[in-house]
Amino acid sequence: MEASGNLSKMKTRIEGNQVEYHLHLAEEQIKMNDIIGKEITLQYQHQINCVACGKKTSKSFAQGFCYNCFQTAPEAEDCVLKPETCRAHLGEARDLEFAEKHCLIPHYVYLAVASGIKVGITRNTQIPTRWIDQGAWKAVIVAEVPNRHIAGVMEVFLKEFYADKTNWRSMLKNELAENIDVLAEKQKAIERLPEELKQYVKHDETVWELNYPVIDFPLKPKSLSFDKEAEISGVLKGIKGQYMLLDQDRVLNIRKHNGYLVSLTAE
Ligand SMILES: [Zn+2]
Known part of the structure; x- marks a missing residue:
C-alpha cells in the first residue's frame, strides 16, 4: 500500500x-x-x-493554517479555542454564514475521561468524533445549549471543578482513571451550575464507551x-x-x- x-x-x-x-x-x-x-x-x-x-x-499556524488564514479564516477564529468569546449570537463573526453553521447551532457540554475527568464542549454533530479525537474512553453529555457562546459560558463555570485539557501522555499510556463514576460526576456538575444554566441540562443516563485499536x-x-x-x-x-x-x-x-x-x- x-x-x-x-x-x-x-x-x-x-x-x-x-x-x-x-x-x-x-x-x-x-x-x-x-x-x-x-x-x-x-x-x-x-x-x-x-x-x-x-x-x-x-x-x-494553529495546526495547519498559513499566517494569512490564521488571521482571517473563520475556521481559525478565537472562538474555536475560546467558545465563551463567540459573538455570533450578536451578529458578529469573521464570516456570518460560517458562524450560522458552526456557532449558532446546538452544542453539547460534556464530561469525558481520557486520563482524568475533563469538561468540554462540541457541536451536536461532533459526537462521538470530538471524544475520539481526544482519546477519551468514557463520556456523558451534561447539557444541550442553543449556541456556542452559552456552551462556552457553561464550560468556564465547570472549569472551576474540572480540567479542560487532556494529559496526552497519560492518555497514550492508557491510564484510564477507572474509579471515576461519570454519572455521579454529571449529577455533581448539574448541582454546581447556576440557576439560569440549569434549564439546558440533558436528563439522560447514557454513558458512551470507546475502545481504541x-x-x-x-x-x-x-x-x-x-x-x-x-x-x-x-x-x-x-x-x-x-x-x-x-x-x-x-x-x-x-x-x-x-x-x-x-x-x-x-x-
Ligand atoms: Zn491559507
Missing part, C-alpha cells in the same frame, strides 16, 4: 464501541485499523499547504515531529486520539501536522 497527500486529522467512526480510523491522503482512503501491526513508513516531502486556502506555507501502549511516550525528522518508520502499534503509536514508545500527533505533504507506505 502506498499513498501520498496532505495530512489531515484521521476520520473516525464507531462500530459498536470499537473506534475505526481512516486516513485520507489525496484520493486514497486508508483503513488504518487494517495496517495496525504492520511496518509503516511516513516520508515528509518538505511542503506544507494551508488547510484553508491550499497555498504553500513555510510554517503552520491498540496492540501495545507506550510506557514513556516520545513525541515525533516531521520538523525534526523527515522519515518516520516502524511498526504501527495502534491509534488513540489523533496519535499513531509506533514501536519504541514513539508517537506521532497527526493533527499537529495538518497540511504537511507526506507519503505513506505499509507492508
